[in-house]
Amino acid sequence: MWTWPKKPAYRIILSLDPAFVDKLSAVCLIGTDIISDLSHPPSLTDNPYLAHHYNGRKGAAPEPAPSPRIKEPLYGFLPRKVIGEQVRKAMDGDINPFTKQPHSSQYKKILEARKKLPVFTQMDEFLKIFSENQIIILVGETGSGKTTQIPQFVAYSDLPHTKGKLVACTQPRRVAAMSVAKRVADEMDACSTESTPTVQLGRHVGYSIRFEDMTEPGTTFLSYMTDGTLLREATNDPSLERYSTIILDEAHERTLATDILMGLLKGVAKRRLDLKIIVMSATLDAAKFQKHFSLRSGVLATVFNVQGRTHPVEIFYTQEPEPDYLEAAIRTVLMIHRAEAEGDVLLFLTGEEEIEDACRKIKVDADDLIKQDSESVGPLVCIPLYSSLPPQQQQRIFDAPPATRSTGGPPGRKVVVSTNIAETSLTIDGIVYVVDPGFSKQKIYNPIIRVESQFVSAISKASARQRAGRAGRTKPGKCYRLFTEKDFISELEEQTHPEILKSNLSNTVLEMAKLGIKDLVRFGYVDAPPPETLMRALELLNYLSALDDDGNLTALGATMAEFPLDPQLSKLLIVSSEFKCSNEMLTITAMMSVPNVWLRPNNQRQQADAAKALLTVPDGDHLTLLNVYNQYMQNIHDKNWTWTHYLSHRALQQADNVRAQLQRTMERFDIDLVSLSDEKKLYTNIRQALVVGLHPSCGLDTQPEWVLFNEFVLTTRPYIRTVSEVRPEWLLEYAGNYFDLSTFIDGETKRALQLVINKRAGKFSKRIDSGKDNRKARKQKSNR
Numbered sequence: 001m002w003t004w005p006k007k008p009a010y011r012i013i014l015s016l017d018p019a020f021v022d023k024l025s026a027v028c029l030i031g032t033d034i035i036s037d038l039s040h041p042p043s044l045t046d047n048p049y050l051a052h053h054y055n056g057r058k059g060a061a062p063e064p065a066p067s068p069r070i071k072e073p074l075y076g077f078l079p080r081k082v083i084g085e086q087v088r089k090a091m092d093g094d095i096n097p098f099t100k101q102p103h104s105s106q107y108k109k110i111l112e113a114r115k116k117l118p119v120f121t122q123m124d125e126f127l128k129i130f131s132e133n134q135i136i137i138l139v140g141e142t143g144s145g146k147t148t149q150i151p152q153f154v155a156y157s158d159l160p161h162t163k164g165k166l167v168a169c170t171q172p173r174r175v176a177a178m179s180v181a182k183r184v185a186d187e188m189d190a191c192s193t194e195s196t197p198t199v200q201l202g203r204h205v206g207y208s209i210r211f212e213d214m215t216e217p218g219t220t221f222l223s224y225m226t227d228g229t230l231l232r233e234a235t236n237d238p239s240l241e242r243y244s245t246i247i248l249d250e251a252h253e254r255t256l257a258t259d260i261l262m263g264l265l266k267g268v269a270k271r272r273l274d275l276k277i278i279v280m281s282a283t284l285d286a287a288k289f290q291k292h293f294s295l296r297s298g299v300l301a302t303v304f305n306v307q308g309r310t311h312p313v314e315i316f317y318t319q320e321p322e323p324d325y326l327e328a329a330i331r332t333v334l335m336i337h338r339a340e341a342e343g344d345v346l347l348f349l350t351g352e353e354e355i356e357d358a359c360r361k362i363k364v365d366a367d368d369l370i371k372q373d374s375e376s377v378g379p380l381v382c383i384p385l386y387s388s389l390p391p392q393q394q395q396r397i398f399d400a401p402p403a404t405r406s407t408g409g410p411p412g413r414k415v416v417v418s419t420n421i422a423e424t425s426l427t428i429d430g431i432v433y434v435v436d437p438g439f440s441k442q443k444i445y446n447p448i449i450r451v452e453s454q455f456v457s458a459i460s461k462a463s464a465r466q467r468a469g470r471a472g473r474t475k476p477g478k479c480y481r482l483f484t485e486k487d488f489i490s491e492l493e494e495q496t497h498p499e500i501l502k503s504n505l506s507n508t509v510l511e512m513a514k515l516g517i518k519d520l521v522r523f524g525y526v527d528a529p530p531p532e533t534l535m536r537a538l539e540l541l542n543y544l545s546a547l548d549d550d551g552n553l554t555a556l557g558a559t560m561a562e563f564p565l566d567p568q569l570s571k572l573l574i575v576s577s578e579f580k581c582s583n584e585m586l587t588i589t590a591m592m593s594v595p596n597v598w599l600r601p602n603n604q605r606q607q608a609d610a611a612k613a614l615l616t617v618p619d620g621d622h623l624t625l626l627n628v629y630n631q632y633m634q635n636i637h638d639k640n641w642t643w644t645h646y647l648s649h650r651a652l653q654q655a656d657n658v659r660a661q662l663q664r665t666m667e668r669f670d671i672d673l674v675s676l677s678d679e680k681k682l683y684t685n686i687r688q689a690l691v692v693g694l695h696p697s698c699g700l701d702t703q704p705e706w707v708l709f710n711e712f713v714l715t716t717r718p719y720i721r722t723v724s725e726v727r728p729e730w731l732l733e734y735a736g737n738y739f740d741l742s743t744f745i746d747g748e749t750k751r752a753l754q755l756v757i758n759k760r761a762g763k764f765s766k767r768i769d770s771g772k773d774n775r776k777a778r779k780q781k782s783n784r
């Protein structure tokens with residue numbers, strides 16, 4: 001039987017207080033984190049393992065040691081001669097040079113439109129600089145054509161494609177990677193209406209996002225992908241050999257994965273002299289990237305500026321600050337619908353609940369408007385967009401607006417209500433109006449208490465410009481900012497803070513370890529993360545036995561890094577076969593990796609709750625998720641069954657897909673897929689590895705003393721989600737190293753666990769005593 005090698009992979013929380021949810025702010029956890037209450041805060045600097053990573057310095061935040069003076073390597077890169085004239089000829093020719101098929105007339109039509117983009121007018125200049133430099137920082141205004149054109153120029157410059165290497169272009173968001181790949185495939189001739197498409201999306205031009213790889217080895221020459229996907233790929237191929245050029249788009253967003261890639265690629269560029277790197281940014285703040293990518297001391301990376309944008313966008317501000325931005329946003333959308341000319345609207349809000357709520361309200365109010373004045377108010381559809389929506393549902397934003405009701409009647413309008421995932425790279429054809437209240441939800445990780453919280457806060461000026469840029473993509477647009485111009489100038493920060501400074505880094509550090517990066521402190525960050533955050537990540541990975549005491553990646557850690565999951569979840573999957581419940585854990589993990597499966601329409605809440613109650617397993621949310629999936633399978637994926645049980649068919653389909661992918665990874669590592677036949681024992685085993693929650697949506701109707709949970713959300717109150725009841729004996733048995741009471745300071749947790757130990761010892765000694773008594777009695781009897 002497997003036992004916890006060091007500390008538990010589960011997040012466990014103790015509370016003896018019935019109102020313990022309120023105490024969760026004092027609990028440290030994140031994601032599927034290990035938690036304890038603060039009576040057991042592992043000291044950051046006293047921990048020998050962490051101290052080792054920080055040169056044994058105690059009590060002070062580590063400072064990076066001065067880099068050793070090394071002899072500068074002879075540096076040069078392999079020049080690639082690219083001639084603009086030849087690229088232009090290939091584009092204008094009758095035959096598609098990638099597929100050797102004739103170009104369609106639609107291709108030529110789109111090409112004429114592309115030629116008007118600012119980037120296109122500077123193609124020769126770009127290709128010259130591209131030939132002469134290994135690394136380029138490209139700065140261009142939103143809408144100038146960076147995302148769609150530059151990767152194509154590079155792909156043409158790679159011709160002939162006998163070398164078989166690809167061009168990669170990263171995007172911070174899935175929806176952008178998918179939609180830009182589609183647009184570029186169309187531009188390269190995938191949209192022919194008159195013949196079989198010459199270029200195909202998913203074959204010649206592809207995309208790759210977590211759980212979905214739409215590329216074809218040997219055929220794909222240009223792939224759009226999320227930055228996280230490329231980073232994951234680098235863990236298996238740190239030199240990223242299969243790429244000829246890597247383009248990091250939207251670098252100004254400073255996502256965690258893009259930042260790590262920037263550090264990594266700097267090293268790869270020195271090893272792979274044939275590799276080209278382009279870092280694209282919409283802000284003029286390129287100096288940081290230029291400095292970062294200076295490969296020789298004193299020589300900054302080359303910057304290429306693209307002038308101009310496609311269409312003008314008129315900006316409007318409010319006269320006074322708006323007291324309620326949501327109400328103001330809805331009012332503005334309706335005002336546009338009633339008074340403005342044809343064109344769709346994009347409204348930026350902060351999160352799923354707010355977006356769904358706004359969609360409902362806008363729809364109701366728009367229907368009222370139509371009733372009052374059907375002559376001048378046209379039909380309206382509202383489409384939500386947020387990251388937890390399944391990709392197919394996200395694609396609805398590209399649907400055509402509703403048709404005009406009658407000939408000559410007012411035009412229909414589409415309103416997309418989105419989080420900031422629509423802020424960059426997306427072109428939603430037809431969007432003319434943008435409504436920007438100036439807020440977004442931001443995650444902040446506090447490494448001291450190990451809590452990640454979400455706050456609604458003001459966006460940066462850079463974000464506001466990106467948002468405005470979503471209008472004016474295909475025609476002139478208008479942007480309504482729901483704040484004053486004075487606030488824009490004096491209150492908004494210039495740039496959004498890099499994610500690396502405010503995120504939990506456990507996943508990233510595991511990936512870095514897999515990449516072979518030993519010195520986390522002196523890795524070439526663009527901005528170095530807070531030392532406490534790195535320490536927390538190391539600590540967690542060490543607890544999980546993904547890293548050994550010297551910080552080396554263990555075999556277990558290497559396997560964990562292969563799963564596209566948080567380290568805690570991948571650990572659960574790996575160890576589940578020891579608990580004889582790996583089939584079930586696969587299902588539970590897949591269900592936790594997809595959007596919420598429960599539907600709860602506003603007007604049918606009671607029915608939805610009753611349906612949920614029928615599927616709820618009293619032992620906890622995890623077993624309930626398992627039950628839902630099993631029933632879905634027994635009902636042969638029936639859409640009607642999901643509908644009548646208020647379940648999202650799409651989310652369940654997605655879970656099925658994710659499960660199959662995770663299963664393939666398990667099989668690759670020979671992890672047994674097993675299930676105990678004794679259901680009661682099976683359920684106990686699963687819970688020994690899992691969590692129960694007291695979030696209002698939780699199915700538990702009891703108030704358990706000890707629970708394990710999956711997610712901690714700090715909103716107006718702290719909540720835990722996806723929870724299972726656990727027994728304190730399990731903590732001592734399976735997580736003995738973490739729950740080693742000699743390392744606990746005196747407090748509630750220690751007292752409670754001590755009680756359990758005493759109780760067990762008491763029982764044990766009583767048993768020994770009674771054994772002795774029995775033996776004595778037997779002896780006396782036999783003596784007699």
Ligand SMILES: Nc1ncnc2c1ncn2[C@@H]1O[C@H](COP(=O)(O)OP(=O)(O)OP(=O)(O)O)[C@@H](O)[C@H]1O
Nearest residue numbers: 142143144145146147148183282310425427473474
């Ligand atoms: N799906 C599409 N349908 C129609 N036109 C499109 C589409 N995608 C892009 N375009 C056109 O190409 C232009 C350039 O888009 P692109 O995404 O390449 O710009 P960008 O400079 O990368 O902007 P951003 O920084 O905002 O992503 C758009 O303004 C639009 O005119």
